[in-house]
Amino acid sequence: MPPENPALVSRHPWRWVPSLYFCQGIPNVVMTSVAVVLLKNLEVSNADIAFYTSVAYLPWVVKPLWSPLVERAGRKRRWIVTLQFVLSLVFGLIALALPAPDAIRLVLVLLWVMAFSSATHDIAADGFYLDALPPHQQAAFVGVRSTFFRVASIAGKGGLVWLAGCLIGITGAVRPGWMGVFGLLAAGFLLFALAHLVLLPRVPADERPRVAAASAAVDFGRTFLAFFRKPRIWQTGFFLLTYRLAEALALKLVEPFLLDARAVGGLGLTNKQLGLAYGVVGTASALAGGLLGGWLISRHGLKRMLWPMILIMHLPIGVFLVLAQLRPESLPVIGAALAAEQFGYGFGFTAYMVYMMMVAEGEHKTAHYALCTGFMAASIMLPGMAAGWIQEQLGYVNFFVLVCVTTLPSFLATALIKVDPGYARKVQPTQ
Secondary structure (H helix, E strand, O other): OOOOOHHHHOOOHHHOHHHHHHHHHHHHHHHHHHHHHHHHHOOOOHHHHHHHHHHOOHHHHHHHHOHHHHHHOOOHHHHHHHHHHHHHHHHHHHHHHOOOOOHHHHHHHHHHHHHHHHHHHHHHHHHHHHHHOOHHHHHHHHHHHHHHHHHHHHHHHHHHHHHHHHHHHHHOOHHHHHHHHHHHHHHHHHHHHHHHHHHOOOOHHHOOOOOOHHHHHHHHHHHHHHHHOOOOHHHHHHHHHHOOHHHHHHHHHHHHHHHOOHHHOOOOOOHHHHHHHHHHHHHHHHHHHHHHHHHHHHHHOHHHHHHHHHHHHHHHHHHHHHHHHHOOOOHHHHHHHHHHHHHHHHHHHHHHHHHHHHHHOOOOHHHHHHHHHHHHHHHHHHHHHHHHHHHHHHHHHHHHHHHHHOOHHHHHHHHHOOOOOOOOOOOOOOO
16 A cells, blocks of 8 residues: 555655665675674684674564564654664674674674664664555665665675775784774764654654554564465465575675685685775676666566566676686676676566565555565575585585576576566556
8 A cells, every 4th residue: 555645755765765775784784794704804714604694694584573563663763763873882882892802702792783673673664665655666766775775785895894904904903903894883873873863754654653562562473474374475485585595605605705815715805805896896786786677677567577687686696606616816807707796686686675565565564574574584594504614515616506506496486476467567656
């Protein structure tokens, strides 16, 4: 259902959608990429890096358990701003923990707190987006969402990793350099929280009186069961778990592969080179792919675009295998290969996001969208937990062969689902 007054709440989505999804993307990229590089710089093994950073993704998997609380026991706007203040505090504590003798343990605990806070922020942000925009704008702005989520990835995988390399070079030590990075994150989230107090609109659907937390908890069972009574829900679950399987398996090992010495099969990049090639060039390509994907879906609908998008997403993943076999020394060549893969990923991932919005349509759409993103998080966490151990057993070349093979289940899953032919086409909202 569209919001009560689409003209009122969707008048200026450019004022808040970009910054909101930038804030959603930063904790995610900290967990998936920045923390991986930090732990690699602290000489943690690939197996431990992949396992611990994947397990810390658990709050994103189980966040549907408290999504009814966020949906019904408070205004989403208030949840968003409060949690951005909390994330600012957590990043500051990580910076303060780094000089400690048991810094790795403390950082992992704080990453868990960050993940829980960020997962709750995601519930509120996605629900706010669904309340504030009618379906045609949701589809049109999914590319903008994806874009600024990717801008956050550029800022994280590119800017923050590059900055860490610079600060490590200046200070001559890993820990002081990373302290500066997390101090910057703390200050940035404080500023975003203050800005969103002003920028986020007052959405009529979000301003309704809320029920007590206890009542929201009682309502969870009904909301949860309603999701699993949706038509073809098991095919939907299979699709959500397998669509990103290959990318999820590779995700935790890309940075270690690029950073590892050439003697052990890596490409031997520095933090600064990694930030430029994978963080800036690669993620900017994913951003361009996401923008194009969102525009095409809004013009032609998800059903028509789904198969082209999954093909374009998966075919370029073979560049990891090529890089592992040839191990080029040219940074422009490495950057071009990563750009091709990331463009395909950004383009194809847009279809996944729009499909989740389609599945969530109807009553309890905030909670049901959170359930979809819980499946999405599980699709990243479960392969990632074992990815480091598998790579250590197989070596980089054979590991990336396995990554290519794991694209196959997603094609089967895509063949099994049903998509509304008219969903997400650009139509005028009902007045």
